[in-house]
Amino acid sequence: MVVQAIQYSRFGDEEVLDLVNIKSDSLKVNQVRVEVYAVGLNPIDYKTFEGAKPLRFLSFMTKLRRPSRWFESKASLFPRGIGRDFAGVITEVGEGVSRFAVGDKVFGTMISDPGLGTKRGALATEICVNESEIVLKPEMIDMTHAATMGVASLTVGGAFRRIGLNSRDTVVISAAAGGIGSIAVQYAVAKGATVIGIASKKNAEYLKSLGAIPVSYEENIKKALLSASTTPITKFLDCYGSDYVRLAFSLGLKGTAIGTLVPSPYVMIKGAQFTGPRHSTYDDFRTLAEMVSDGKVQLKIDQVYNFSLKSVREAYRSLKMGHSRGKKVVKVRD
Template sequence: MKAISYHAYGGPEVLEYGDVRDPKVGPDSVLVKVRAAALNPVDHKCREGHLDQALDAVFPVVPGWDVAGVVVQPGVAVPEFAVGDEVIGYVREDFLSRGTLAEYVAAPVRTLARKPRNLSFAEAAGLPLAGLTALQVIDKALAVTEGDTVLVHAAAGGVGSFAVQLARHAGARVIGTASERNHAYLRDLGAEPVEYGDGLAGRVSALAPDGVDAAFDTIGGATLKTSADLLAPGGRLASVADGAVVDLGGQYCFVRPDAEDLTRLTELAEQGVLTVSVQETFPLDRAADAFRLIEQGRTRGKIVVTVDWAE
């Protein structure tokens, strides 16, 4: 099959488009014909070797963890899906090798759920990793409830935009940090936007003089410390970017595949609670250009790679 792969850690220049070995379908896996695969910042961090201490790389590595596609073969121990089912998945295993930037991927059933009927394949591919991250932080780590004031950083990005929507659905007031060009977008999502950079604490305090009940950090470093300082007494803090959050009394979160949570995202999308913004799509053979775009760090919503099938 055709796929994107790399044989050594490095920049986008190590990515190659060409033939790789067809995936084998294990008993608990499903062979998915890929229609779209979204990129996330973690994908280029994996390719650069930054997760090497946590995840072994079995080269050549096919990158990508997000997918939307069609089941072509369920494993012998998989009654949940049948040939022709449209699915989405956060296809992360405990090593790097068999990713989603390919014509086919063998996905463990625990990583899959039904695709939202009202989303295109490109939109649906942008939902799993970022949506699960937002859901597991907003609902579980921060336990956001009605009446809370929630601070979300990088609120126009993939994770941030879902976090805004989920927090608003829970009945919270949301303050979202973003560059000025994304402020109208955040207002459309229901957030009150504030500009990044120097003076951030003062701008947030002007909107929430008594502090925020919960803060969702996606940046780390100084932004994490500022978030802790902005908390109201008893406020909750979570980060997906900086383990130092634990020293500040908060929780470090790393998203995990969860079919039940993924199914909930599908249901929320079908109810119109969650929308997926796709900034740009690229064909599979131009995936390196998609990586170059997401590595600029100015993405609104999702960058998606599509596989063009002739049928």
Template sequence: MRAVQFTEYGPPAVVHVADVPPPHAGPGEIRIAVRASGFSAGETRIRSGRLRDVVPAAFPFRTGFDAAGVVDEVGPGVTGTAAGDEVFGWTAMTARGAHAEHAVLVAWAAKPAAWTWAEAGGAAGTAETGTRVLDRLGVGPGHTVLVHGAAGGVGTVAVQLAAARGATVIGTASPANHAFLRSLGAIPVVYGEGLPDRVRPLAPDGVDAVFDTAGGALPDLIAVAGTPARVVTIADLTAAAHGVHMSHGSPSAAAGDPLAVHALALAAALADEGRLHIPIAATFPLEAAAAAHELSETRHARGRIVFVVS
């Protein structure tokens, strides 16, 4: 089968499609014929080697964490799911490999009818990340949350998840994305120098939590929150120096924050209610993997980048 991988750290050009043996479902797993698979900005940091101390790559390194498709193999012990079901979910973090014609999922939920394949393919990872961080921040009704990088793949979903919890959401983005953020339920604000002064009149009673999806602004984000304890980042590798928690999902609590498996059912329910949309920035075939990496590194993709498998 075709799968995206890289065999050395480097620029986007090191990413390529290879013919590899198809995986098979083990106990408690399912295999899907992939229809779409989400691309995460973290993939660019892994590929470049910037995360080699956190996510060391064993070459060849297969990319992709979340995917949607049609079940074609059910492992021992799996109940309630059968061949032919349409699902979305994620792979084992140690295996990855979702950017491929077939992928083995360890967590999944039924694909909402309201979502296209591209939306479903881009949903699991962003919903998990958004739910994991909002849970850690304790976001609930009546809170005010700032999402930094609110127009990106994780940011757009985090805005909607926070709003669904009854929170008031302020989102940073360029002016060109402000109308888009309003459509998602956020109060937009321009990022950059002077951010705390611009946020203050939007949240006269203060900001309860800050979710940083973009990086590069921790001093200002701490000033907005009033303390590093109310800031969580998924993107800024200088977090520890600022006393800020950097969240990365892990099956083991000792190695990171536990994966928010309940995010799948939550996302599906909100989608069925018309309260969760997965904005798609662009779609690419597997063979254009390098172009997907290049777009992600511009940091101007509005929504999720997704591979569509034909």
């Protein structure tokens, strides 16, 4: 069977992406075949096909831990698929699979080592994924919204577990109006924490609607943060990068109380927590799905694109510009 997929054969901007026809993969042990209905886009996607320096740094660190990978040729990196989050229907079950059956509606994300750790991609009409990368989709969540939950569930669940978020905390979240940040805000609020969200002034009312105290990055952030809440700031989750980890340290927080989704040598040297899916568990899939089903977390869709090369390139071009509320989704089939 012929599968349509978005791939790239060199690092670069969205113009390196191509829509190609490939052969259907054979199922491995503990895998299922999924007919893809929708794919949620994440910043990690374009950082991967651009070959971003932080991801190359993580790949270098992985090779230090796994010396056999030094013998991989550069050519073996390509071609590569793109996209991680997806929702769809299982059409075939492989040997060893125990939790799923043909016809099950599922959502999930393709999991890999930090960095440039996988050649697989969710932006395809059909994919083969591990049983550990999917969970049953609740009936009340449609495919488009379900496709936004994979990375978010593992990222937020893993990050808050790593920094030990609890109901007594006052947590600052940067990029709080974005696809991951807006879910992190609601997740923390649902856990009973006081949340201060950093975003642009135009997103202030939106953050209030999510339950956060808004602070604009267009002002003196440190001063604004210190005056935003009557309780001391105890935790910080950086969903953007740049100088936010330095800001967190300037607030008097220890590295164990600071989580960031963006790796850098500075973060590791100073002892802040590079976190996210690497500190997640399988139950994090279910936790977010339950929060969405119970109305504790609203999934905001910024825009839906069709499954064409022009449209996918446009989607990533827009995603890189930032300043969007919620997630961008590619609809593969109705």
